[in-house]
Amino acid sequence: GAVVSQHPSRVICKSGTSVKIECRSLDFQATTMFWYRQFPKQSLMLMATSNEGSKATYEQGVEKDKFLINHASLTLSTLTVTSAHPEDSSFYICSVRGTSWDTQYFGPGTRLTVL
Amino acid sequence: GQQVMQIPQYQHVQEGEDFTTYCNSSTTLSNIQWYKQRPGGHPVFLIQLVKSGEVKKQKRLTFQFGEAKKNSSLHITATQTTDVGTYFCAGGNTGNQFYFGTGTSLTVIP
Numbered sequence: 511g512a513v514v515s516q517h518p519s520r521v522i523c524k525s526g527t528s529v530k531i532e533c534r535s536l537d538f539q540a541t542t543m544f545w546y547r548q549f550p551k552q553s554l555m556l557m558a559t560s561n562e563g564s565k566a567t568y569e570q571g572v573e574k575d576k577f578l579i580n581h582a583s584l585t586l587s588t589l590t591v592t593s594a595h596p597e598d599s600s601f602y603i604c605s606v607r608g609t610s611w612d613t614q615y616f617g618p619g620t621r622l623t624v625l
Numbered sequence: 626g627q628q629v630m631q632i633p634q635y636q637h638v639q640e641g642e643d644f645t646t647y648c649n650s651s652t653t654l655s656n657i658q659w660y661k662q663r664p665g666g667h668p669v670f671l672i673q674l675v676k677s678g679e680v681k682k683q684k685r686l687t688f689q690f691g692e693a694k695k696n697s698s699l700h701i702t703a704t705q706t707t708d709v710g711t712y713f714c715a716g717g718n719t720g721n722q723f724y725f726g727t728g729t730s731l732t733v734i735p
Binding site: 553556615616 | 668724726728730
């Protein structure tokens with residue numbers, strides 16, 4: 511299966527700063543990547559679908575100006591949390607869809623803590 | 626929007642007992658996937674079901690997709706301590722986006 515990495519694995523930042531999270535598909539060219547958010551002891555919530563070379567598609571209720579997604583290449587998608595606030599503290603996970611569209615491979619996640 | 630619920634939210638079983646988690650969608654699904662997430666880890670893909678009424682088995686795990694493609698179940702026979710974790714279903718729509726269920730946290734007591 512596809513190997514997906516995320517960087518950083520953990521980040522602590524001050525309120526009001528912006529944080530960039532990278533998601534890389536190491537051995538697979540991914541035209542589509544997905545970004546999820548998971549609060550403690552809760553389920554994963556799909557935030558947006560990242561499409562290589564085009565604008566991301568955001569789920570209802572997710573602010574596109576706050577969560578900027580850039581999918582500039584077939585192996586890299588970035589999520590930037592702009593002007594982060596404590597309520598943005600969460601576990602952010604990306605995923606890559608397999609070639610046959612019947613599997614999904616998740617990155618290890620990024621734990622964001624906003625002070 | 627699409628809602629996917631799972632029951633129970635938590636389940637404690639003695640090692641060797643069986644375990645079942647049920648997944649229900651508010652809308653008809655194109656397909657459904659199941660994942661396992663260990664504490665502190667990320668979701669690991671287990672299986673995908675596509676056909677109405679489909680049943681798939683992986684060793685002690687049995688996955689079922691309902692006839693109406695709105696519900697699914699995961700059954701584990703004779704649980705082991707290695708089965709501990711949270712099991713999520715994820716319902717897929719025609720746009721190939723997946724919406725995760727609320728999850729069932731399984732604890733296996735040795």
